[in-house]
Amino acid sequence: MKAVTVSARNAFAWGEVDVPTPGVGEVLVKVAVSGLCRTDLKLIRSGHRDLILPRIPGEEAVGIVEELGPQTKPVTVGTRVYIYPGVWCGSCRSCLSGAENLCSQMRIMGFHRDGGFAEYVVVPAKSLIPLDDQCSFTDAVFAEPLSCCINAIELSRLKPGETIAIWGAGPAGTLLKRLASTIGSDVVVIEPDIQRRERCNAVESVSGRLFDVCIPAVGDECAYREAITHLAPRGRLVAFSGLSAEASYHAADFNQLHYLEQSVVGAYGCAYRHGKTALELITSGAVTVSDLVSHTMPLSALSTALDMVSERTCMKIHLTP
Numbered sequence: 001m002k003a004v005t006v007s008a009r010n011a012f013a014w015g016e017v018d019v020p021t022p023g024v025g026e027v028l029v030k031v032a033v034s035g036l037c038r039t040d041l042k043l044i045r046s047g048h049r050d051l052i053l054p055r056i057p058g059e060e061a062v063g064i065v066e067e068l069g070p071q072t073k074p075v076t077v078g079t080r081v082y083i084y085p086g087v088w089c090g091s092c093r094s095c096l097s098g099a100e101n102l103c104s105q106m107r108i109m110g111f112h113r114d115g116g117f118a119e120y121v122v123v124p125a126k127s128l129i130p131l132d133d134q135c136s137f138t139d140a141v142f143a144e145p146l147s148c149c150i151n152a153i154e155l156s157r158l159k160p161g162e163t164i165a166i167w168g169a170g171p172a173g174t175l176l177k178r179l180a181s182t183i184g185s186d187v188v189v190i191e192p193d194i195q196r197r198e199r200c201n202a203v204e205s206v207s208g209r210l211f212d213v214c215i216p217a218v219g220d221e222c223a224y225r226e227a228i229t230h231l232a233p234r235g236r237l238v239a240f241s242g243l244s245a246e247a248s249y250h251a252a253d254f255n256q257l258h259y260l261e262q263s264v265v266g267a268y269g270c271a272y273r274h275g276k277t278a279l280e281l282i283t284s285g286a287v288t289v290s291d292l293v294s295h296t297m298p299l300s301a302l303s304t305a306l307d308m309v310s311e312r313t314c315m316k317i318h319l320t321p
């Protein structure tokens, strides 16, 4: 089969590799569409804490079950599926608390094990979520980024009627905005780029305003610094986007947190149940996603696609094998 293989930091190739064989409890999925996100850019160009090389990247993928490994149940060949990208142990403290994304033995597709930037991918049957007939592959592949947003909003403890500010009107910021709106919250998105601002109905600045929840949806130190200054008393800052190692260590004003009883909470990835919720929101139309796709490109054009993500000249890019 054809696949993208990352061999070293910023070194990858599109070429022929063996079709993987599903093991016990696993299935072979024929990939229909993969989503490209900023995490892939970071992972391929700069490396990532969880990346083990060599690796086929791609943590956002949907497709059709092609073949079953031994003792695999209860899955049927031909089922259209979304793949929850994590493989979790099910018995550690995090797993037992419903946060399998923090599993001590977590293995993420595209990071620890091969992902969806290929014609086929092997995944455990328990990671699959079947798609409703009316849900297209191109919509369903948004279940992964939307799941991460659901996790972040859950952790923010956002309540109806509260105010929320989101920094960045890219795909993640836009999904967070739409999700927060379904809760009945007053949402503001802050975006410096005029085109993205207009698309998302965002604003350039929110000087003087305070919010119950602030979420930087852009891996930028300045966005974090700004977000924390806009927290209302008892406000919650969600550390949703990863930062570079250098930018990650900057002190928050702990006296501000102390006097105003504010908190900071991290959000990383998503649990399996978030995938089910995300697909329900997408299938029912509660959160629209199709307008976020700016480009559909073949996987062989990954290098060009990564440049576009890097230069922010796109919204969501879908890749097809």
Ligand SMILES: [Zn+2]
Pocket (backbone or CB within 6 Å): 088, 089, 090, 091, 092, 093, 094, 095, 100, 102, 103, 104, 105, 106
């Ligand atoms: Zn676990």
